[in-house]
Amino acid sequence: MKVYITASSAITPQNTFDSEKYLDVWQSSDLPYQLAIEPDYKSVIDPKLARRMSRIIKMSVATGNKVLAEADIGQPDAIVVGTGLGCIKDTEKFLREIINEEEGLLSPTAFIQSTHNTIAGQLALMLQCSEDNFTYVNRGHSFENALADAMMRIYEGADHVLLGGTDEMTSEVHNILTHMNCGGNTLLGEGACFFMISNTKIDGAVCIEGLDTVNYITTQQITERVKSFLRRNNVDTNEVDALILGIGEGLGDPYYKEIIQMFTPDIPVINFKEVTGEYFTASAYAFNVGSEMLRKQCIFPKILISGNNTSGLTKVLIYNHYQGVNHTISLLSL
Amino acid sequence: MEELKDNLKAAIIEALNLEDVNAADIDNDEPLFGGGLGLDSIDALELIVLLEKNYGLKIENPEEGREIFQSINTIAAFIERNKK
Structure with a gap:
C-alpha cells in the first residue's frame, strides 16, 4: 500500500x-x-x-x-x-x-x-x-x-x-x-x-515511498544504509533526481559528503536547513520542500547548493541527521 | 471606586491576554462569563489568582466565586468589602 x-x-x-x-x-x-x-x-x-x-x-x-x-x-x-x-x-x-x-x-x-x-x-x-x-x-x-x-x-x-x-x-x-x-x-x-x-492518490499528491531511521551509525555505514534503503524501494541511484539534505552550515560534514558522493556530480543538492535552521523537528520541512519541488517541478535556487536539474523531478531522496545521532532517510515520488 | 474598576479592567485584560479589548470596551455591568467577554472556567481560575496576587483576597467557596465574578461591578464591590 x-x-x-x-x-x-x-x-x-x-x-x-x-x-x-x-x-x-x-x-x-x-x-x-x-x-x-x-x-x-x-x-x-x-x-x-x-x-x-x-x-x-x-x-x-x-x-x-x-x-x-x-x-x-x-x-x-x-x-x-x-x-x-x-x-x-x-x-x-x-x-x-x-x-x-x-x-x-x-x-x-x-x-x-x-x-x-x-x-x-x-x-x-x-x-x-x-x-x-x-x-x-x-x-x-x-x-x-x-x-x-x-x-x-x-x-x-x-x-x-x-x-x-x-x-x-x-x-x-x-x-x-x-x-x-x-x-x-x-x-x-x-x-x-x-x-x-x-491512502489515496489525488492530483498533486506526493508518495512517501519509504522511511528509514537509525541511531548512532558511522559515516562508513551510512552509504550502505542508503543503498539498502533504495534497493528495498526498487530504486537505483541514477533514478534519484535530487537530494534534499539537512546540511545547514556543515558543508564539510562527512555524512552528507558520503551521501553526495554516491550520486552523479550534477545531481541537484538542496540544503533545507538554509530555510529552517537547526532544531529537533527541522526534518519535517524536508518533506514540505520535497513535496513543493515535485508538485511545482522546480528547484528553489536559494537552497540549491550544487548540481542542476535538466530533466523533470520524479524522485527525491531526503537525508538528515541530528547531531550525528538520529539519522533519517526517505524517498518522495510524484 | 472608579479608579479601582479601571485598574481591575486593565489587570484582567493583561492577565487574560484579551487582545483587541480596551478597558473602555468593558461595561461595568456586563456579564464576564457566557456572553459579554465570553470568559470560561480557565479564566475563572486566572481571576482567582489575580485577586489573591493583586488584592490579597482569597475565594475559597466556588458558589461565592460565581456571584463575585458576575461583572466588574461585583468584583469591585467584593474588593471594597474585604479590603484590609
Whole structure:
C-alpha cells in the first residue's frame, strides 16, 4: 500500500506559509537564531482561542488548519505530532512563576499550555476530533516517529492522518543548546510543518515511498544504509533526481559528503536547513520542500547548493541527521 | 471606586491576554462569563489568582466565586468589602 502527502503547509524563518510567495524573497536576520515568519493569525485562528496560545501553538494550528482546508478533510482519523521541546515558552513561563512566586500562586494557563501534547490536543479541541491523538517526543526523531505512526495507521486502514512536526526557539533554549553545541555551525531555528497523510492518490499528491531511521551509525555505514534503503524501494541511484539534505552550515560534514558522493556530480543538492535552521523537528520541512519541488517541478535556487536539474523531478531522496545521532532517510515520488 | 474598576479592567485584560479589548470596551455591568467577554472556567481560575496576587483576597467557596465574578461591578464591590 502507498502513502501520500495530499496537502502540506509550513511556517519557517523564510516565506513558506503563503503558497504564492513560497521562498520568493529571501529574509535575513541579525538574531543569533532564526525566528519563523508568522502570518497574521487573525485571519486563520479565532482570536478568542488565539489569546491563550503561545507561538508554537499558533504556528501549528495555522499550518494544521491550512492543511485540513487544502485537503478538504473535516475530521482526520488521527492527529499525530512530533516535537522535540513542545510548548517550551509556556514551560519557561510556568517555571519562572514557580520561582518568582516561591511555589505559591501560579497561573493555570501557562501550566495547562506547557505540556508537549497541547499542540495536538488544541487541534483536536478545535475540530472536536475524538479520534486518536498522539505526540512523539524523541529528540531528533520526534517527527520521524510521528510520520512512521501516521504511515502505519494508513497501512492498517486509516484514510487520512493529520501529521505535524513543530518546535519553537526562545532565547533561553538558544543559550542552553548553544552551550551544548547542539546546532553545530548551523544557526538554531524553529518552525511548524503539517501534512495530510492519506491512502489515496489525488492530483498533486506526493508518495512517501519509504522511511528509514537509525541511531548512532558511522559515516562508513551510512552509504550502505542508503543503498539498502533504495534497493528495498526498487530504486537505483541514477533514478534519484535530487537530494534534499539537512546540511545547514556543515558543508564539510562527512555524512552528507558520503551521501553526495554516491550520486552523479550534477545531481541537484538542496540544503533545507538554509530555510529552517537547526532544531529537533527541522526534518519535517524536508518533506514540505520535497513535496513543493515535485508538485511545482522546480528547484528553489536559494537552497540549491550544487548540481542542476535538466530533466523533470520524479524522485527525491531526503537525508538528515541530528547531531550525528538520529539519522533519517526517505524517498518522495510524484 | 472608579479608579479601582479601571485598574481591575486593565489587570484582567493583561492577565487574560484579551487582545483587541480596551478597558473602555468593558461595561461595568456586563456579564464576564457566557456572553459579554465570553470568559470560561480557565479564566475563572486566572481571576482567582489575580485577586489573591493583586488584592490579597482569597475565594475559597466556588458558589461565592460565581456571584463575585458576575461583572466588574461585583468584583469591585467584593474588593471594597474585604479590603484590609
